[in-house]
Amino acid sequence: MPKDFSTMEDSNRSSNPTIHEVSDPARRLWLQGGLGLSLGALLSGCAAQSSGARAGGPPLMGFRGVPSSATDRVVVAPGYTATPLAPWGEPVGIAGQMPAFKFDASNSAAEQAVQMGMHHDGLNFYALDGSRRGLLAVNQEYTDEGLLHPDGQATWTAEKVRKSQAAHGITVIEIELQGSRWQMVRPSRYARRITATTPFAIGGPAAGHALMKTAADPAGGTVLGTIGNCASGKTPWGTYLSGEENWAGYFTAADVPTAHERRWGISKNTWNRWPEHDRRFDTVRNPNEPNRFGWVVEVDPGDPTSTPVKRTAIGRAAHEGAWVATTKDGRAVVYSGEDARFEYIYKFVSRDKIAAAGNGKTAAQANATLLDHGTLFVARFDADGSGRWLPVVHGSGPLTAANGFADQGEVVIKARQASDLLGATKMDRPEWLAIDERSGWVYCTLTNNSQRGAAGRPGVDAANPRANNTMGQIIRWKEQGDFSGESFQWNHLLLAGDPANPRAEAQGNIRGDMLAGPDTIAFDPRGLLWIGSDHSASGQGEFARMGNNALLACDPGTGEVRRFLVGPMNSELTGATWSPDGRTMFVNVQHPGSGSPRDGSNPRQFSNWPDFDLAGRPRSATLVIRKDDGGVIGT
Numbered sequence: 355m356p357k358d359f360s361t362m363e364d365s366n367r368s369s370n371p372t373i374h375e376v377s378d379p380a381r382r383l384w385l386q387g388g389l390g391l392s393l394g395a396l397l398s399g400c401a402a403q404s405s406g407a408r409a410g411g412p413p414l415m416g417f418r419g420v421p422s423s424a425t426d427r428v429v430v431a432p433g434y435t436a437t438p439l440a441p442w443g444e445p446v447g448i449a450g451q452m453p454a455f456k457f458d459a460s461n462s463a464a465e466q467a468v469q470m471g472m473h474h475d476g477l478n479f480y481a482l483d484g485s486r487r488g489l490l491a492v493n494q495e496y497t498d499e500g501l502l503h504p505d506g507q508a509t510w511t512a513e514k515v516r517k518s519q520a521a522h523g524i525t526v527i528e529i530e531l532q533g534s535r536w537q538m539v540r541p542s543r544y545a546r547r548i549t550a551t552t553p554f555a556i557g558g559p560a561a562g563h564a565l566m567k568t569a570a571d572p573a574g575g576t577v578l579g580t581i582g583n584c585a586s587g588k589t590p591w592g593t594y595l596s597g598e599e600n601w602a603g604y605f606t607a608a609d610v611p612t613a614h615e616r617r618w619g620i621s622k623n624t625w626n627r628w629p630e631h632d633r634r635f636d637t638v639r640n641p642n643e644p645n646r647f648g649w650v651v652e653v654d655p656g657d658p659t660s661t662p663v664k665r666t667a668i669g670r671a672a673h674e675g676a677w678v679a680t681t682k683d684g685r686a687v688v689y690s691g692e693d694a695r696f697e698y699i700y701k702f703v704s705r706d707k708i709a710a711a712g713n714g715k716t717a718a719q720a721n722a723t724l725l726d727h728g729t730l731f732v733a734r735f736d737a738d739g740s741g742r743w744l745p746v747v748h749g750s751g752p753l754t755a756a757n758g759f760a761d762q763g764e765v766v767i768k769a770r771q772a773s774d775l776l777g778a779t780k781m782d783r784p785e786w787l788a789i790d791e792r793s794g795w796v797y798c799t800l801t802n803n804s805q806r807g808a809a810g811r812p813g814v815d816a817a818n819p820r821a822n823n824t825m826g827q828i829i830r831w832k833e834q835g836d837f838s839g840e841s842f843q844w845n846h847l848l849l850a851g852d853p854a855n856p857r858a859e860a861q862g863n864i865r866g867d868m869l870a871g872p873d874t875i876a877f878d879p880r881g882l883l884w885i886g887s888d889h890s891a892s893g894q895g896e897f898a899r900m901g902n903n904a905l906l907a908c909d910p911g912t913g914e915v916r917r918f919l920v921g922p923m924n925s926e927l928t929g930a931t932w933s934p935d936g937r938t939m940f941v942n943v944q945h946p947g948s949g950s951p952r953d954g955s956n957p958r959q960f961s962n963w964p965d966f967d968l969a970g971r972p973r974s975a976t977l978v979i980r981k982d983d984g985g986v987i988g989t
C-alpha cells in the first residue's frame with residue numbers, strides 16, 4: 355500500500371551506534387571487489403554470481419515489454435490476456451450466503467463479511483487438482499472508506515466500523531479452469547472469510563504473556579481479528595503466512611503516548627476512526643490490545659474449520675509478510691521484514707524439522723506448532739559486504755531483565771526495542787522477500803526512504819546507500835552454509851530509479867526498464883523474478899516518466915528488467931502466484947482510484963476499473979494472466 359508517514363509509523367529514533375553511520379558505499383564496493391567480485395557486476399546488477407540463470411537454453415524472458423503509461427486500463431505484454439476475477443464485494447461462495455455486490459456500496463456489514471474484502475494484497479495458489487482447480491488465499495490489506503460506503507465518512511456509525519472490519523483480513527476462494535478461463539467455484543466448502551473480528555489462537559513465547567492479556571481475554575490466548583494483512587507466503591506444509599503490517603494506525607492513544615507506544619508509531623491520531631465505535635482500539639482503555647497485532651499469522655486454507663494462529667516466535671513488527679526456506683536437514687527458516695523506515699529484517703530458524711503428513715494428519719496439521727519453537731535473529735549488514743544474524747534471544751547480549759526484557763515473550767513483543775539494542779541495521783522499508791532455493795540467494799525489496807540522510811535521521815550506509823532515497827533498491831544475500839547460517843554475504847541486485855532523472859541519486863542502475871519503489875517480488879516456477887512497483891500515485895513529480903505502477907520481470911542471471919504489465923490509475927500490482935504448470939499467473943490490482951474523496955462524493959474521480967459501471971466505483975481484484983497460445987508465462 356502507499357503509506358502516509360505523516361500520520362503513521364516512522365518511529366525509530368534509536369541510535370544504534372554501528373559502523374553504518376560512518377560507512378562509505380564506495381568503499382564497500384571497493385572492498386567487495388577485493389573479495390573477487392567484478393566492480394561492473396556490483397554497479398549494474400547481478401551478472402557475476404547469480405542465481406536463476408540457466409547455462410545455455412532459451413532466455414528466461416521471452417515476452418515483448420510494454421512502455422510506461424497512465425490510463426485506467428490494464429496494459430499487458432502482446433500475446434497475453436489479463437482478466438479480472440473476484441473483485442472486492444464479490445460473494446466468496448459460502449453456501450446460502452452469497453449476496454450480490456451493490457455498485458453504490460450499500461451492502462451491509464453482514465453482507466461484506468461473506469464477500470471479498472477490500473484492497474487485495476498478497477495471494478497464493480493451492481492446487482486441488484493440478485493446474486486446473488485450486489484455492490486462492492488473498493490478503494485484504496486495508497479499506498478506503500470513501501469507496502466502502504455510499505457517503506464515505508461524511509457520517510460515521512458503528513455499522514460502518516463493522517463493515518470496515520468485515521472488509522479486512524484474509525479470504526479463501528475456490529477457483530477452476532473452465533476452457534481457457536478461470537472461474538470462482540460457488541458454493542465451495544473451502545470458501546472462507548477471516549476478518550478483523552475472527553478469533554485467532556496465539557502460538558509461541560507471547561502466548562498467555564502478561565502483556566497480551568486484556569479485560570476481554572484475561573488468559574491472553576485469543577485475539578479477535580487480523581489487520582493490515584499485506585504480503586503472503588506459502589509454507590512447504592501447505593499453509594498460508596500473512597503479515598500484519600499497518601496495524602498501529604488503527605489505534606488511538608492518550609495525548610501523550612507511552613514510550614512503548616511511541617516506538618511502535620501509536621499516537622492519538624487514528625487512521626480510519628474505528629475507536630469511535632469500537633473501544634477495543636482505544637489504548638487508554640485497552641493498553642495491551644496493540645501487543646496482540648503485528649504478528650505473522652498462519653492459516654490452513656485446506657481446512658475451513660481450522661483456527662488461524664498468530665505466530666509470536668517470529669517476532670512482532672509492521673510485518674510485510676513471511677517466507678519459508680528449508681534447511682538441508684529439513685528445518686524451516688522464516689524470513690520476514692518490517693515495512694517501516696529505519697526498521698529491520700528478521701529470520702526465524704525452527705527448532706524442529708518439518709513433519710510429513712501421515713497418521714491421519716495433513717501436513718498442515720502435522721506442523722501445527724512448528725513455528726512456535728526456534729530462534730529469532732535480526733540482520734546486520736556490514737560495510738565489507740558481509741553480514742551477521744544477531745540472536746533476538748532473552749539473556750543474549752543486552753536482552754536482559756535489567757534492560758526491560760523480562761523473558762522471551764517480552765523480547766518478541768518488543769522486537770523493535772530489542773533490535774535497537776542489538777545494533778541491527780536500519781533498513782529502507784523492507785517489503786517482500788523472495789527465496790531462490792536453487793541458488794540459495796534471498797532477495798528483499800527496500801522500497802524507499804525519503805528520510806534517509808535527513809537532519810537528525812540516520813545517514814546512508816552500505817546496504818542503504820542513497821540519501822533521500824525516493825526510488826528504493828533490491829538487496830540480496832547468501833547464507834554462509836545453509837539457510838540457518840549466522841553470517842552471510844550480500845550485495846544489491848539493483849538500485850531502482852529513472853536514468854533521466856536530473857537528481858543523480860534518483861537515477862539508479864537498472865539494466866532495462868526503469869522502475870521505482872520495488873515492493874512485491876516473487877520467483878515463478880522457472881526462476882524468473884517478478885517485481886511490482888509502488889511509487890507515488892500514477893506518476894507524479896519525480897515519477898512522471900514512470901506512469902502507473904507496473905509489474906516487471908528480472909532475469910536474475912543477467913540483471914535485465916523488462917516491464918510486463920501496467921495497472922489502472924492509482925493502483926499497485928500486489929502479490930504474484932502461479933499454477934504449478936506456470937501457465938497461469940495470478941496478480942492483484944490493489945487500490946485502483948485511491949485518493950478519491952473520503953466523503954464518498956466522487957468515487958470515480960481517478961478510476962472506475964474494472965467494471966466501468968456508470969454508478970459504480972473502482973474495485974481491487976485479482977488479475978488472471980494467461981498466454982494466448984496457452985504457453986508458460988514469461989516465455
Ligand code: FEO
Pocket residue numbers: 355475495584585599674693785
Ligand atoms: Fe502493505 Fe508495505 O505494503
Ligand code: CA
Pocket residue numbers: 355356785801873888
Ligand atoms: Ca509499498
Ligand code: CA
Pocket residue numbers: 355584585674785786873874
Ligand atoms: Ca507492499
